[in-house]
Amino acid sequence: MNLRIEPQSSIVAGKDDDLLEEIQRQSFRYFWDGAHPASGLARDRSGRTADPKNDLVAIGGSGFAIMAIIIGVERGWIDRTQATTRLDRMLTALEGARRYDGVFPHFINGMDGSTVPFSRLDDGGDLVETSLLMQGLICARQYFSGDCNDEVDIRSRIDGLWREVRWTSHIKSGERVLYWHRSPRHGFRRNVPVRGWNEALITYLLAAASPTAAIDPIIYHEGFAANGALRNGQSFYGVKLPLGPDFGGPLFFAHYSFCGLDPRGLVDRYADYWEQNVAHCRINYNHSVQAGHAPFCWGLTSSHGPKGYSVGSPATDNGVIAPTASLSSMPYLPEESLQALRYFLSLPRGRIGGRFGFVDAFAPSLNWFARTYLAIDQGPIIAMIENYRSGLLWRLFMSAVEIRGALAELGFDSPHLGKAQGTKSSLDHCSCPG
Template identity: 55%
Template sequence: MSPADQQTSVESLLALDDEALVEAVQRQTFRFFWEGSHPQSGLAPDRRRIRAADGREPFDDLVAIGGSGFGVMAIIVAVERHWISREAAVQRLNAMLDVLVRATCYHGAYPHFMNGATGATIPFSRKDDGGDLVETALLLQGLLCARQYFTQDIPAEASIRNRINWIWDDMEWTWYQQDGRKLLYWHWSPNNGWGMDHEIHGWNECLIAYVLAAGSNRYPIDPVVYHRGYASGRDFVNGKTYHGIQLPLGQPYGGPLFFAHYSFCGLDPHGLRDRYADYWDLCSRHVRINREHCVINPGQFKGYGADCWGLTASDDPDGYSAHAPDNDNGTISPTAALSSLPYAPAEVVQSLRGFLSKHGDKVWQRYGFVDAFNEGRDWFADTFLAIDQGPIVVMMENHRTGLLWKLFMSVPEVQTGLRRLGFSSPHLGS
């Protein structure tokens, strides 16, 4: 991929068949992680602005740990689809690991944000200035996929595998039980200890953290931590019906759609079951509820419909919010629908074409779709966020080829974690 490549026009996109259109969206969105990454380390920025694409916005050093995990997965897609060379990808990943292996960590966990040049922590908030377990899990999801993919017997790829193993084995999952309690905690800081007091209960995006914690070689959690911790939150069991669709687990109406994306960039939901749910069925129902809400449009927001839907956490006219059917201010986030391609292919392609035909260059830019828009308030984001762009590339690829699902589900430690927690999956065999 050459930096000189120009943005694919909206007219050209709409002329493509569905398969070619999806690839074009993937490829342009990947630019965020390739051209828009930190100039030294290649780690993913938390966000970029439209004007950054033409070089008019200076790059600061803040990078996002979870977003960088999605970026690693996007790089694997780019190699497989020949958008970049394998050699260029290996060089980029080793540059990322150069910083990650020397970065400040907190009993193995990385902070939410850090300096992409030095690895020093950049506080997320006054007390959130230490380890972030969930962001670290999202990073490890990507790194473990890279460990499975870059298997050639050459020094540069061996360096990737070896250093990912060091990072993985150093993660002290049991520390984040806060003195042996039967659940995981999101944050710990040497300055503020457990002051954030953020217990990780489900149903939400954090399943990936519990699976990895259960599969750790050195610091595995006991399965009871999953069953009494994650599976015991007040928003875990649901069972109610929304818009005629019953929801087994989760918040009212399912919550923001990233719950169906983040953990499932790596975890293949097809046939994934435990005592609580069938996770393909759960995520599919969540997507259907979210879409049906936008079609019915009880808030009478401008633009909503079968070709314009998708509520999730994103920027909005008033800042940032976790948009959902019960927290709806008229803001549509393209990543919500586009990252749902595996669960509702025809409906997602309909919305993809709707975004382009209705809004054109207001939503389609150098790094793919802008983060969000609110037609009723004539507001279109000038931002792209790593945690929103990444799942678009990855989940679209999972729908097309299952690439990241196959890699992640083949990780021995992931299989161990799933088995220990009582999951079944076609990837686990009999």
Template identity: 50%
Template sequence: MHPKPLLLSLLLLPGALQAQQKPAPKKASVSTATFDPKKRPRNLSDEQLLDLVQRQTFRYFWDFGHPVSGMARERSNVAYDYGNEVVTTGGTGFGIMAIVVAADRKWITREQAATRLYKMVRWLEKADCYHGVFPHWLNGATGKVIKFGAKDDGGDIVETSFLMEGLICARQYFTADTPLERDLRNHIGWMWDNVEWNWQTQGGQNVLYWHWSPNNGWSMNHQIHGWNECLITYVLAASSPRYAIDKPVYDLGWATGPEFKNGKEYHGIKLPLGPDLGGPLFFTHYSFLGLNPHGLKDQHADYWAQNQNHTLINYQYCVNNPKRYKGYGPNSWGLTASDSYQGYAAHNPKEDLSVISPTAALSAFPYTPEQSMRALKHFYFDLGDKIWGEYGFVDGFSEEHNWQAKSYLAIDQGPIVGMIENYRTGLLWKLFMSSPDVQRGLGKLGFESAAVKK
């Protein structure tokens, strides 16, 4: 489940905090019969451990992808009373990037990867979408919209931006002059061209709106202001070849939120943007799977400093451990949205339920490599009997409550693969930032970057 809107998507799912996770029917459940975490390899170098974690996590998208559409399933278990056909638009975008990584590392062949992505794209062309904007959830067999909330049954521009982030990386990667890769690039290009980003300004306002529905129109009325995970939405909206927004939409919409500017220090670390103590760490992951924060600046912030400092504040909070939770410390840290013993929650220093989400520290490798490696080794070598599984690390755990999730979520597994790869090789950053459309959009919004032509 995507943490929407911003920190409290739970409000859209009545009873979500009390939701009990139920085993899925066999065709959608995680197979554990042949997987024994106690037999996991032990004598591994740091590089071998990173390889193993990326590859195992990638399997969520490859082995567990929906059999009809190839799309990423929302989660590995059934909860909140939705069925096992639910696939996620944004999580699929992250999964596409994981598949690109897998092809580049030769865990699968280039042709296998291109074939799977071509299947997804052709399926998406027939699925429900509204002004080129896809819903948050779709039925992976039929392509019909599945409601995310009472009125959330139409286009979701943020989820669509995560999908397009992945598709742009794929288009930049699959450049071979073969019929398959040519067709894949063409179909991605048409889909990208057809997203009506400017439609989401609700008639030309200087702000993007998150949702539009053919049944409910603009009634959700959720404007997208910063700072949060949605920077990529504004960047792609400015980058569109056909339906771009103008700079005032960024300046007067995104950059005016009540939690945009910060400038205060926490644990002696200055936070340029965002809510007090930074919020959950997915703010530093989702947009930056593709956007390279190195040298990325505009009038508001240096985005490398923003993301690194946010991560260090989150880390230091866990080390200080003001609530004295069992298990917190320099080798066990990372608060972000994930499942918890109470249901889904947007874990952060101001909403700390004692739950560590492995995706938080692992997707932070580019920002805090030493701290992330300590956490990875602890998660794998010390806690692996409980939290390592067929698709990598489970979604969350609490030593305080002796609880471990049984679940994996697409939006948490995907950033682990992609952000570790960006730490190791910068692959996804290079691909995404090489897009002429993205370069034009960043320049239009006033960003500085090595990728932006002067």
């Protein structure tokens, strides 16, 4: 990393914008320079200095990769032709991948598209990972709205993948809840119903938005929301938490669904989702301050740790700080996120940073630093910082006719629902290069 360290007290708008752009651009390189060489999809993880010697591709991480490519075009790091060429390769790989009623597995082999089992019983469709991929694809369909053949083709192919997902195939007969996993050999034996509050609000929204296999709204209300059982309402560190587990859980709950789904003014019978996410982040921050982590050092979520991948939260604080947790919270707590960013920049450059920006995590009390990056942690950094800076991904995702229709059907209110919906499933066409 070659960023210049500024004093902690120097939070100036112009300098901050340049700093945020550089942080985004470094994370972008994970998905551009560090992509799987054959498929162009996102590697599940990569090293601080070298690529892994495998072909493991992450489906959810590839959704974040698609969002990163959109931002790369918008910021001028790549041009539209480079982007559409890469997307063509990614879509070819996705179209050729093994799917289960249109649902992708958690991992695939980037060379041949075969399923790489996540565990013994998880060797088939993963509905939540598929939803993270579809969130990115819908943003791309809305962004690449030109009349040239390349962009028309991209939109058509994205629509094909989107329409082929049979969301209802992840409902057990007679039940009113979506199941995370379904295996061709083991069926629903993995037995993980998707109930809130967690990262899967986007899954229920997309399942309701499907033009071919939409769920009934009762599946959302009785399944994810459990008729209101996802509410919390207690206060932690002086902050009232509307939804979810005590102390909020890992911070990716506030990020994954909301890289595309705009929480500003998003309200249903259970919560105001902007208030939910701000409260969740504030509790996480307040805990870190009171727990005695270094000043401005905060961010507890799931990440690599000294003993492998682990879940961090105020309720399970193992001393591991993940830069993605605070940096992806930029829309919710901008001042505190900027302070964390400057603290990270004060750490030893050869340990906190590498070719794709900040490493996945570190443990200050143990003087331990990860030597790896994770796609699902790098992706929200670039996406959520962009939403803080411009709202780009929020505008794109919320412009989709199916998304607005599903929000209304599920009983949500949002400022986006008052906008003209039109008849197209993409934004007004822009000019293609050449």
